[in-house]
Amino acid sequence: MTKGGDSGYRLAMTVIRKLCFIDPKPQLVAAAEEAGYELLLLRTGKQPFFDLAAALDEHGFEPELVMQTETLADRTIVTGLDTVDCPTMFWAMDPHLNAYWHSAYARLFDVTCSTQRHWIPRIKRQGATDVRWLPIFGRAEPWKPMAERQLDMAFVGRITPQRPARQWMVKFLREKAQGHTLSIEDNLTYTKMMELYGDSRIIPNESIFGEVNFRLFEAASCGCLVMSQDLGEEQEALFEPGREFDTYADVVELDHKLSWYLDNPRLVQAMGMAARERVLSEHLPEHRLARLVSIASEATRCRVTGVEVSKWETLTAVAMWEAGLLVQPVKTILARLADLDQDGDIVAALLRVQSGAKLNKAMSDNLKVILTNNICCDVLDVNLAGSMAALRLDEWDWAKSFWYRHLRSGPERRLAPPTDKFSLLTLWAKELKRADRVVRAGFSFNVEHHLPMSATDCLMTILSEEPEHLPTLRLLDTMLRPIMGLEQARVGFLSILTLFERTDWRLALEIALANLRSYRLESGLEELELAQSMAREQGQESLFRKALATRDRAGLLSRHLAKG
Structure with a gap:
C-alpha cells in the first residue's frame, strides 16, 4: 500500500478483477460474470454476525474488492473486515429507513455507498469519511408498444394499515380509473411484477420518506410512464421530468396530470420509450458495477482498526437490537459493551440498552456514577440519554443536572430553566432540532422501552401522557412540516x-395541504375551501392567497378555489 492522504492509505490496486460480493443483487452478479470478473459470492443468511476472514480462508479466495449489499429481510454484521488487504464497501439500500444504524456500520468500511444522495449526511453523522451516491438500477426489458398493453395504470406495493397514505392513494386510483383499466397488487414475485409493468402504460409512484425508490427504475425499464412525487434535484438527475417521467406535488396535481396522460396515449408512449432508453444508457447493472469498481480503485483505507473495530461492531449491534432487527440476548449485548473503553458513545449506548431491557436498578447505579464522576460531561448523547433515563426513573434532579451539563458544554445561552417533565422534554426537542436530529426515520419509537434520542421522540413522549397537549402538537407539526412522508401523521x-x-x-390550510399530499382529494379540497372561507370572514383573504401561492406550485389549488 502507498500513502494516500491524511485519512489513511491509498489501496494500491490499479486493476480490480477478483470480487467478493456479500448478499449481492442477482443482476449485479450477472453483470460481473458477463464482464469476466472472478467472483466469490457469500450469503449471510440469518446469522447476526458473519465471519468474513473465516469464509475467505474456507474458499481460499484473496479478493481485490469486498462489497456487502444491505438486504431487506435479514440484518447481518460482517466481522473481520479489518483483516482484508483490499477495499471494503457497504451498499446501503434503504438509508431512508436505516441511517440510524448505517452511520455506525459505515465506520467498519472504507467506502459506504448510499442509494439516496440526500441521506449521505445522516450516514456520515458518526464519523464515516467516504460516503458516495450509488443509485439502484433497472434492467434491459423488452419493449411492448402501448397499444398492445392491457392496463392503463398499475401499482405494485405493500398496502397495510401502517401506511394509510398508500391506502388513500389506492382508493384515489380506483376512483380515478373509472372507465379505464387498473391493477393494484401487493404480493407479486419480482418476475410477475415486471410482467405486469410490461403490460401497463402509467405507473403512479409513492415513496416512504421522499426516497428515489426501486419502482421508478423497474417501471421505467419496462417503458412505462412513471408518475412520481416531486423529489427535487436528486430524482431529476436520474430521469428528466416532462420527458422521461413526470412529477406531482399533491393529489390534485396527480389527478390533473393523469387525466391529461390518459387522454394522450402517444405522449405516454413517447415518454415511456424515453425512460427506457435512459435506463439502457445509464441505469443498468453493468453501469453500477463499473461505478462501484471505479470507486473502489480510488478508495483510501479509512475503515477503523484495532479496538475501534469492536466498538463500532457493538454500536451497530446496539442500534439494531434497539430496533428489533438483531436477535441477541441482552446479556450478550451488555457483555460486549462492558469489554470496551467507556467513551461517550459507549456510555450512551449502555443507558439505551439498560432502558430497553428495563434494568432500572443498573441504570440508576449507572447514572449516579456518571454524575458523581462527571463522566463525558460535554457529550450530547450522554447528557441526553442520562436526562431521559433519569425521567424514566422519576429522578427529577438528575434529569435537570444532565440538561445543565449539556448547556455548560456549549456556547453561553439564556434559556428558561425547566420547571417540569414536559418543559424539559420540550427544551431537549428544540436542542435536537438545532442539531438536525428531528426524527429517527424508520425507527419505531416505543415510549415504554426506548430513551428519546430525537426531537420527535421527546415530543411523542409528552403526547403519550397528554395526547391533547396543544403546545406540543403545534411544535411537532412545525418540525414535521418540511419532512416528506410524514403528512399522514x-x-x-x-x-x-x-x-x-x-x-x-x-391551521385549516395546513390540514388541507397535508390531506392533499396524503392523497385525500375530497377531504383536502373541503378543508381548503373552509380555510378560504375563514380567512374571508376575518378580512384576511389576501393573506390566505399569498400563503397558498407559496405552496401551490402549479396553481391548481388557486384555480379550484376560483371556480367555486
Missing part, C-alpha cells in the same frame, strides 16, 4: 388542534 395532529382552534384559517 400531521393530519392526525392537526385534526386535534383544529378541534380547539376552529377559526384559525392557517
Whole structure:
C-alpha cells in the first residue's frame, strides 16, 4: 500500500478483477460474470454476525474488492473486515429507513455507498469519511408498444394499515380509473411484477420518506410512464421530468396530470420509450458495477482498526437490537459493551440498552456514577440519554443536572430553566432540532422501552401522557412540516388542534395541504375551501392567497378555489 492522504492509505490496486460480493443483487452478479470478473459470492443468511476472514480462508479466495449489499429481510454484521488487504464497501439500500444504524456500520468500511444522495449526511453523522451516491438500477426489458398493453395504470406495493397514505392513494386510483383499466397488487414475485409493468402504460409512484425508490427504475425499464412525487434535484438527475417521467406535488396535481396522460396515449408512449432508453444508457447493472469498481480503485483505507473495530461492531449491534432487527440476548449485548473503553458513545449506548431491557436498578447505579464522576460531561448523547433515563426513573434532579451539563458544554445561552417533565422534554426537542436530529426515520419509537434520542421522540413522549397537549402538537407539526412522508401523521395532529382552534384559517390550510399530499382529494379540497372561507370572514383573504401561492406550485389549488 502507498500513502494516500491524511485519512489513511491509498489501496494500491490499479486493476480490480477478483470480487467478493456479500448478499449481492442477482443482476449485479450477472453483470460481473458477463464482464469476466472472478467472483466469490457469500450469503449471510440469518446469522447476526458473519465471519468474513473465516469464509475467505474456507474458499481460499484473496479478493481485490469486498462489497456487502444491505438486504431487506435479514440484518447481518460482517466481522473481520479489518483483516482484508483490499477495499471494503457497504451498499446501503434503504438509508431512508436505516441511517440510524448505517452511520455506525459505515465506520467498519472504507467506502459506504448510499442509494439516496440526500441521506449521505445522516450516514456520515458518526464519523464515516467516504460516503458516495450509488443509485439502484433497472434492467434491459423488452419493449411492448402501448397499444398492445392491457392496463392503463398499475401499482405494485405493500398496502397495510401502517401506511394509510398508500391506502388513500389506492382508493384515489380506483376512483380515478373509472372507465379505464387498473391493477393494484401487493404480493407479486419480482418476475410477475415486471410482467405486469410490461403490460401497463402509467405507473403512479409513492415513496416512504421522499426516497428515489426501486419502482421508478423497474417501471421505467419496462417503458412505462412513471408518475412520481416531486423529489427535487436528486430524482431529476436520474430521469428528466416532462420527458422521461413526470412529477406531482399533491393529489390534485396527480389527478390533473393523469387525466391529461390518459387522454394522450402517444405522449405516454413517447415518454415511456424515453425512460427506457435512459435506463439502457445509464441505469443498468453493468453501469453500477463499473461505478462501484471505479470507486473502489480510488478508495483510501479509512475503515477503523484495532479496538475501534469492536466498538463500532457493538454500536451497530446496539442500534439494531434497539430496533428489533438483531436477535441477541441482552446479556450478550451488555457483555460486549462492558469489554470496551467507556467513551461517550459507549456510555450512551449502555443507558439505551439498560432502558430497553428495563434494568432500572443498573441504570440508576449507572447514572449516579456518571454524575458523581462527571463522566463525558460535554457529550450530547450522554447528557441526553442520562436526562431521559433519569425521567424514566422519576429522578427529577438528575434529569435537570444532565440538561445543565449539556448547556455548560456549549456556547453561553439564556434559556428558561425547566420547571417540569414536559418543559424539559420540550427544551431537549428544540436542542435536537438545532442539531438536525428531528426524527429517527424508520425507527419505531416505543415510549415504554426506548430513551428519546430525537426531537420527535421527546415530543411523542409528552403526547403519550397528554395526547391533547396543544403546545406540543403545534411544535411537532412545525418540525414535521418540511419532512416528506410524514403528512399522514400531521393530519392526525392537526385534526386535534383544529378541534380547539376552529377559526384559525392557517391551521385549516395546513390540514388541507397535508390531506392533499396524503392523497385525500375530497377531504383536502373541503378543508381548503373552509380555510378560504375563514380567512374571508376575518378580512384576511389576501393573506390566505399569498400563503397558498407559496405552496401551490402549479396553481391548481388557486384555480379550484376560483371556480367555486
